[in-house]
Amino acid sequence: DGGITQSPKYLFRKEGQNVTLSCEQNLNHDAMYWYRQDPGQGLRLIYYSQIVNDFQKGDIAEGYSVSREKKESFPLTVTSAQKNPTAFYLCASSPGLADYNEQFFGPGTRLTVL
């Protein structure tokens, strides 16, 4: 988990509320990513960003929004439009978007909608 922090570790939300998950990295990486993981499943890409002020939709972007105002930060907002938001959310970063880069992951945030 070194270099990437996510907060909070556990988050509870009532239906109809928006919630923002924090992701910060001090690795000086250009690229950052948000994934969703459901029980017993692999990771699915929500959004990714190659550079500040730029981001692209992944496979399951509906109901989510992101911003990349600073290189170090890539917050994810889970909106009320996301039908099944309860999941484990993982943030990652890499030096660039080039395909030879490994990704470094944060510890994750477990979101539960009540």
Place this chain on the structure above:
Amino acid sequence: SQQGEEDPQALSIQEGENATMNCSYKTSINNLQWYRQNSGRGLVHLILIRSNEREKHSGRLRVTLDTSKKSSSLLITASRAADTASYFCATILINPSGSARQLTFGSGTQLTVLP
């Protein structure tokens, strides 16, 4: 979309035995990566093997890649209870323009090493 798929879904072995996990993928790749995830934690990168490599070692890990069969295997030798985790393969999905797009993960193999 699932590019890589691991097999088996779950594996249980005794400490000291070797563990082999397989990954199959569908499209051409530039590299294949293996990651480990302890329960409720983030993923940790284990090893990356490029498409022009056939085998790579890192400590007790041995990875093979067969691009003709579109498959890879991860071998953990002399397993320990601390190796208990989920293991994922990941490949880059290349978009039609040829530029790298995104890392896609399989659903993982859950390895349990019994003491």
